[in-house]
Amino acid sequence: MSLVHRRVGRRALRETGMSLGTIVVAALFLALVMTGSRPAAAGTAMPQQDEAVPLEVAVVLEPPSTSVVLGDRLELNITVANDGAAATPPLVLHLDVLDPDSDGSVDPEDWTTTLTRPIAEIPPGGSTDVPWTIQPISAGTFTVYAVVVRPTGPGLSVSNVTEVTVEDQRSLNPGNILPLAIAAPVLVGGALALQLTSVRRSERRGRGTSAEDAEGVII
Amino acid sequence: MTAAVPTGSTSRGFAGQTRPVARWTVIARQELMDLWAGGKGLSILFGFTLVLSILAYLASADAGINLLDARESVGLVVTTSIALGTLGAMVVSADAISGERERDTLEALLVTPVPRRHIVVGKLLAATTVWVATLVVALPFAAVMAGGPGVMGDAVTVLLVSGSLSAAALTSLGLAISSVAMSNRTSLVVSLAVLLALAAPSQLPAVRSSTTLGPILIKLNPLSASLRLADNVLVRQEPWSDQMVYLISPALAAVVFTVAAVRLARRLELGGSR
Amino acid sequence: MNESGLDGRVRRADRSLAVVTENLSVVYGGFTAVDRVSIQVERGSICGLLGPNGAGKTSMIRALTTIVPAAEGTATIVGHPLTDPVAVRSNIGVLPESNGYPGAQTALTYLRFYGQLYGMDVADAEGRALDLLQQFGLSNVPSRISTFSRGMRQRLGLARALIHDPAVLFLDEPTLGLDPAGKEEIMVELARLAVERGTTIFLCTHLLDEVERICDQVAIMNRGRVVAEGTVDEIINSSGADSFARIRVRPEAIPLADEVLRGTEAARAISFDNSRPGDLIVTIDSDHGSAATTLRALLDAGVEPQAFDFRGARLSDAFMAITSGRTDDIKEGVGS
Numbered sequence: 001m002s003l004v005h006r007r008v009g010r011r012a013l014r015e016t017g018m019s020l021g022t023i024v025v026a027a028l029f030l031a032l033v034m035t036g037s038r039p040a041a042a043g044t045a046m047p048q049q050d051e052a053v054p055l056e057v058a059v060v061l062e063p064p065s066t067s068v069v070l071g072d073r074l075e076l077n078i079t080v081a082n083d084g085a086a087a088t089p090p091l092v093l094h095l096d097v098l099d100p101d102s103d104g105s106v107d108p109e110d111w112t113t114t115l116t117r118p119i120a121e122i123p124p125g126g127s128t129d130v131p132w133t134i135q136p137i138s139a140g141t142f143t144v145y146a147v148v149v150r151p152t153g154p155g156l157s158v159s160n161v162t163e164v165t166v167e168d169q170r171s172l173n174p175g176n177i178l179p180l181a182i183a184a185p186v187l188v189g190g191a192l193a194l195q196l197t198s199v200r201r202s203e204r205r206g207r208g209t210s211a212e213d214a215e216g217v218i219i
Numbered sequence: 220m221t222a223a224v225p226t227g228s229t230s231r232g233f234a235g236q237t238r239p240v241a242r243w244t245v246i247a248r249q250e251l252m253d254l255w256a257g258g259k260g261l262s263i264l265f266g267f268t269l270v271l272s273i274l275a276y277l278a279s280a281d282a283g284i285n286l287l288d289a290r291e292s293v294g295l296v297v298t299t300s301i302a303l304g305t306l307g308a309m310v311v312s313a314d315a316i317s318g319e320r321e322r323d324t325l326e327a328l329l330v331t332p333v334p335r336r337h338i339v340v341g342k343l344l345a346a347t348t349v350w351v352a353t354l355v356v357a358l359p360f361a362a363v364m365a366g367g368p369g370v371m372g373d374a375v376t377v378l379l380v381s382g383s384l385s386a387a388a389l390t391s392l393g394l395a396i397s398s399v400a401m402s403n404r405t406s407l408v409v410s411l412a413v414l415l416a417l418a419a420p421s422q423l424p425a426v427r428s429s430t431t432l433g434p435i436l437i438k439l440n441p442l443s444a445s446l447r448l449a450d451n452v453l454v455r456q457e458p459w460s461d462q463m464v465y466l467i468s469p470a471l472a473a474v475v476f477t478v479a480a481v482r483l484a485r486r487l488e489l490g491g492s493r
Numbered sequence: 494m495n496e497s498g499l500d501g502r503v504r505r506a507d508r509s510l511a512v513v514t515e516n517l518s519v520v521y522g523g524f525t526a527v528d529r530v531s532i533q534v535e536r537g538s539i540c541g542l543l544g545p546n547g548a549g550k551t552s553m554i555r556a557l558t559t560i561v562p563a564a565e566g567t568a569t570i571v572g573h574p575l576t577d578p579v580a581v582r583s584n585i586g587v588l589p590e591s592n593g594y595p596g597a598q599t600a601l602t603y604l605r606f607y608g609q610l611y612g613m614d615v616a617d618a619e620g621r622a623l624d625l626l627q628q629f630g631l632s633n634v635p636s637r638i639s640t641f642s643r644g645m646r647q648r649l650g651l652a653r654a655l656i657h658d659p660a661v662l663f664l665d666e667p668t669l670g671l672d673p674a675g676k677e678e679i680m681v682e683l684a685r686l687a688v689e690r691g692t693t694i695f696l697c698t699h700l701l702d703e704v705e706r707i708c709d710q711v712a713i714m715n716r717g718r719v720v721a722e723g724t725v726d727e728i729i730n731s732s733g734a735d736s737f738a739r740i741r742v743r744p745e746a747i748p749l750a751d752e753v754l755r756g757t758e759a760a761r762a763i764s765f766d767n768s769r770p771g772d773l774i775v776t777i778d779s780d781h782g783s784a785a786t787t788l789r790a791l792l793d794a795g796v797e798p799q800a801f802d803f804r805g806a807r808l809s810d811a812f813m814a815i816t817s818g819r820t821d822d823i824k825e826g827v828g829s
Binding site: 242245246249252253256257258319322323324326327328329330331332333334488 | 558559560561579580582583585587589591592593594595597598602606607609610611612650653
């Protein structure tokens with residue numbers, strides 16, 4: 001603190017009527033309060049200490065690459081293994097999809113009915129298999145991966161990626177609807193066109209008749 | 220005008236007829252001719268067929284790649300048919316009286332000895348054929364997309380029962396409004412506004428998620444009740460026996476609105492200037 | 494039309510009356526469009542209903558054709574009260590002022606449809622329609638009505654009004670928008686209908702010349718009331734409308750002619766036609782002389798007219814005189 005600042009500080013103290021003793025007492029009180037609350041805070045923060053421990057689980061997504069026809073369902077399997085010395089807390093498994101070749105994002109909710117699933121505690125050395133069915137909604141090559149996280153707090157483990165190739169299988173006549181989908185509007189539209197043509201023809205004829213004013217009557 | 224006044228087969232005897240002439244069939248026949256030979260009916264049907272064809276193709280394509288269940292795609296076609304078919308019939312009926320009024324053709328009709336209610340009944344029947352035509356177009360789509368007699372039977376029943384009741388209700392409503400509306404635009408706008416007022420609350424997220432108000436509003440509105448019934452039967456595969464509650468408002472509305480249209484016909488007025 | 498009070502006994506007994514109204518009123522909201530009108534129209538006659546715009550003519554016709562209800566009073570059409578609308582409608586044909594047509598229909602379809610509405614079967618309706626199309630010069634027109642000219646539409650409307658051979662025909666401005674020849678055709682046809690078929694025609698029009706020519710009876714309405722009724726002559730005579738004489742003299746004789754005419758009681762006013770030097774227009778005071786009096790005075794004074802044209806009071810003069818309020822109580826003096 002500069003000399004000027006110290007002077008200003010003292011003047012302020014004088015003006016507020018606060019003595020140095022008062023400040024010391026207040027500081028001691030604060031210190032007591034802070035140290036008094038520390039044990040309780042430390043007690044409730046125990047899991048935070050666990051959170052500091054790295055999440056020692058391995059996540060394996062299988063198969064490593066696969067292909068599927070658009071519209072078909074694809075069965076994936078995710079194995080979560082506890083590589084640590086202690087049991088894992090309850091975890092959350094999350095699946096995600098991305099299209100690395102495209103700027104367009106992929107909404108994984110279109111591919112699977114649920115994006116996250118809970119995983120119960122895994123004992124040391126143990127593992128859990130989670131089967132996961134997805135149904136791609138567009139053709140292309142996509143990257144699928146899974147992540148295991150704690151429900152709260154930091155720490156995560158990411159799986160390997162699975163490359164999913166989705167082959168397009170669009171049919172020109174899905175469900176044999178095409179003939180009807182073409183025939184119906186063509187038939188009705190054709191009838192309408194015929195009708196309009198006949199109306200126009202009649203009006204042309206009528207205009208000729210009107211010009212002559214039927215049967216020579218002038219009105 | 221050169222010929223003399225005809226004195227052949229016709230006579231003053233026609234004018235002597237003083238009993239009411241039951242001529243609703245004549246009105247209906249002429250209205251049908253005007254509607255379907257005049258191009259209006261076919262224009263509406265063409266629009267409907269085009270929309271339904273595109274929708275059915277897309278739904279079938281989605282069903283083909285398992286994005287939609289077959290029942291879901293049939294449900295989509297059936298509910299669309301009910302909504303658009305009903306709307307088409309309502310548009311035609313909303314024009315039936317107010318259109319004549321606007322085109323200055325109503326007065327000539329009103330001075331004939333045909334009772335007013337016969338005029339309304341004839342026009343109502345003609346407007347209803349718009350729904351019948353949409354039904355004829357929708358049924359083959361439902362049949363092809365159903366992929367089985369069970370779904371097809373359900374689809375046909377939903378269209379015939381629920382759709383027809385809903386169409387009858389809203390067609391009569393349109394005609395009742397047309398009887399009192401002094402302009403065609405007013406008639407159409409009011410008809411659609413009433414439909415919207417009935418349907419909109421049941422579509423609000425807060426109402427839909429409400430377990431008490433939402434279902435009540437859906438059941439009260441004849442159109443949303445019909446659509447919900449179609450969804451329940453065709454998509455959710457709920458039994459028919461649980462769906463009767465969704466037929467109450469369409470049936471009640473069909474009766475009430477038809478009676479209202481016929482009763483309002485008694486006070487059918489020309490409107491306009493002195 | 495008879496000015497005498499509508500005695501119920503007379504009405505019941507007299508089957509020669511086609512239209513009878515007694516204190517008939519039509520009210521729209523708070524506005525009285527027709528105010529206690531009492532008239533009688535004989536069967537087979539042509540009755541002209543005249544009046545300025547907003548006089549209540551169309552409302553009167555609409556009340557008599559059961560389109561709008563009468564707020565007050567009674568009326569019968571060939572003996573049928575308005576309270577029996579079906580009977581009334583069966584006996585009337587109506588061509589409204591603004592009559593629309595279904596553009597997509599042909600004339601034959603249109604007439605056949607209306608024939609069926611009047612209870613004819615399809616064959617009868619078609620036969621009658623073909624007869625009328627022939628009569629009105631529309632028999633070789635297969636096209637839609639939307640292509641028809643104004644004149645063709647008016648003829649078609651008239652044919653429609655006649656489809657059931659009605660006893661009474663109500664026509665509201667039937668010649669509106671027609672050229673002179675077209676108007677003449679319609680008027681000739683109306684006269685023929687009245688004479689040959691005994692059809693009573695209730696004609697609402699602004700064509701006073703035509704009314705003067707074909708109408709047996711005339712009623713003039715103003716502000717919802719009938720202010721004059723009777724034959725054309727009765728209306729003219731009691732309206733106080735002036736007659737005029739146009740006298741042409743040599744320009745140098747004008748001062749003398751003017752002086753002579755001013756000295757006669759028969760000349761109510763004298764004016765000069767600036768567009769025709771030498772022409773004097775003399776308003777004849779029929780109470781104090783005639784056009785002949787003025788002519789004789791000129792001759793006596795040595796002024797020899799080069800031309801003399803007399804125009805007696807016309808219905809149009811009477812109409813203007815009556816509707817401009819000069820003769821508010823004229824009805825009392827007419828037809829009685």
